[in-house]
Amino acid sequence: MSGGLLSIGSLSGQGMPSAKPLLSGLPLRGNYLIKNAHIITMDDQIGDFPNGDLHLNNGIIKAVGENINAEAAEIIEAKGMIVIPGFIETHWHMWNSIFRSMAVDDPGEGYFDTRTEIGGHFTPDDMYNGNLLSVTEALFSGITTVHDWNHNIRSLEHAEYSIKAIKDAGIRARFSFGNPVGLDDEEPVMFGPLEHLADNWQDYSNEGLIALGFAWRGIEGNIKVGEAELNKVRSMGLPVTVHASSAGIIGRLAYAGLLGPDMLIVHGMQATGQEIESMVKAGAPISLSPFSELRIGYGFPEVPELVRAGATIGLSVDTTVLSGNSDMFAIMKNILNITNALEQDEFKLSPRQVLEMATIDGARSMGIADITGSISPGKRADITMVDGTAINMQPMTDAVNLLVEAAQPANVHSVWADGRLLKHKGNLTHLSVEEVGRKATRSYKEIIKKSK
Numbered sequence: 001m002s003g004g005l006l007s008i009g010s011l012s013g014q015g016m017p018s019a020k021p022l023l024s025g026l027p028l029r030g031n032y033l034i035k036n037a038h039i040i041t042m043d044d045q046i047g048d049f050p051n052g053d054l055h056l057n058n059g060i061i062k063a064v065g066e067n068i069n070a071e072a073a074e075i076i077e078a079k080g081m082i083v084i085p086g087f088i089e090t091h092w093h094m095w096n097s098i099f100r101s102m103a104v105d106d107p108g109e110g111y112f113d114t115r116t117e118i119g120g121h122f123t124p125d126d127m128y129n130g131n132l133l134s135v136t137e138a139l140f141s142g143i144t145t146v147h148d149w150n151h152n153i154r155s156l157e158h159a160e161y162s163i164k165a166i167k168d169a170g171i172r173a174r175f176s177f178g179n180p181v182g183l184d185d186e187e188p189v190m191f192g193p194l195e196h197l198a199d200n201w202q203d204y205s206n207e208g209l210i211a212l213g214f215a216w217r218g219i220e221g222n223i224k225v226g227e228a229e230l231n232k233v234r235s236m237g238l239p240v241t242v243h244a245s246s247a248g249i250i251g252r253l254a255y256a257g258l259l260g261p262d263m264l265i266v267h268g269m270q271a272t273g274q275e276i277e278s279m280v281k282a283g284a285p286i287s288l289s290p291f292s293e294l295r296i297g298y299g300f301p302e303v304p305e306l307v308r309a310g311a312t313i314g315l316s317v318d319t320t321v322l323s324g325n326s327d328m329f330a331i332m333k334n335i336l337n338i339t340n341a342l343e344q345d346e347f348k349l350s351p352r353q354v355l356e357m358a359t360i361d362g363a364r365s366m367g368i369a370d371i372t373g374s375i376s377p378g379k380r381a382d383i384t385m386v387d388g389t390a391i392n393m394q395p396m397t398d399a400v401n402l403l404v405e406a407a408q409p410a411n412v413h414s415v416w417a418d419g420r421l422l423k424h425k426g427n428l429t430h431l432s433v434e435e436v437g438r439k440a441t442r443s444y445k446e447i448i449k450k451s452k
């Protein structure tokens with residue numbers, strides 16, 4: 001096991017990646033009128049439009065409804081398309097996507113040892129390549145917001161290069177700063193780089209698209225160190241996220257009086273009814289990652305109990321080392337099927353409830369429902385358009401059911417993030433998949449070599 005030396009990088013941010021994976025810079029925020037689509041707004045006040053129009057201009061949702069006119073707007077004819085809010089992903093260790101489907105015996109043993117082993121070898125450039133791979137796949141899959149749960153920050157540069165990839169892709173994100181994997185429980189996280197980022201956040205935030213948060217390791221290792229970290233980041237006004245991967249963790253947080261609406265709990269495995277109640281009472285949302293939870297053997301996400309208690313549930317990828325990919329359609333389907341199976345009830349969860357988790361409730365869990373998560377005039381233009389004419393979507397029976405049970409990332413026709421058209425006619429408009437893949441492969445090979 002290699003820990004890698006911790007170092008605080010230059011505060012200037014110099015030496016950022018110069019080899020551009022981009023085909024071009026970010027496209028401008030345009031003026032678009034999407035015509036004749038099946039629009040599912042996920043806004044209860046507005047509802048759905050089987051034959052609707054949607055006007056996006058300069059990053060804002062201007063209007064949604066029937067027969068909308070927008071002079072000078074570029075018309076996107078969308079007959080046969082299903083238009084939804086862009087998916088909100090709520091917990092993803094994006095850096096380690098370079099090790100997709102590699103929770104195996106070599107180089108480590110299973111996910112956690114592999115992650116710790118490889119993590120020590122990541123250079124800032126590798127962080128960039130891992131994050132870029134993740135956000136490229138996210139946009140391709142119709143995800144317009146990601147939560148970069150970044151627990152491999154070994155220097156300021158590691159953080160800066162991670163953020164740079166998110167910025168280059170133009171996706172909305174929370175970047176949660178965390179301790180590097182393998183850090184001793186007694187050792188506090190590096191606050192120098194975190195404070196630098198917080199003090200200069202306007203230089204990193206890509207015009208407000210990226211928010212700063214803290215990826216907290218909790219109080220399982222050393223309660224004193226953990227509590228001190230939490231107090232510190234709360235005094236900085238940063239939202240917090242923490243894993244609760246095994247029994248009793250939520251209870252201990254509740255007992256210590258540390259839960260709060262600013263704390264996004266991840267997994268909540270084996271939570272008791274009382275723990276779920278205390279989490280909901282404190283206003284703490286939860287993120288569920290069914291593919292990693294199943295793959296690693298944590299068990300089933302406790303969706304029935306969480307829904308019964310009125311929890312705010314968001315969905316997440318967690319890590320493609322375990323989940324394989326970032327297919328939010330499959331995540332929704334998995335949540336629906338697991339819940340109905342656990343309850344032995346065909347009707348326990350509806351496809352619309354699951355679509356809420358992937359959109360508006362995901363936004364609520366991230367504290368950004370006032371700006372994204374539904375197609376509501378005035379919100380930012382984060383939109384995903386799914387091709388309902390694809391063979392696996394035919395015939396167009398019920399649009400919501402099809403999204404949850406039939407759709408797949410290849411069906412994502414177009415994606416707007418903050419009003420920028422980043423995927424169109426099935427292709428990314430600004431990122432070269434080939435170049436992103438090449439960079440990720442190079443990092444993968446170099447890290448494998450170092451870990452031998």
Ligand SMILES: [Zn+2]
Binds near residue numbers: 091093149266318
């Ligand atoms: Zn995780």
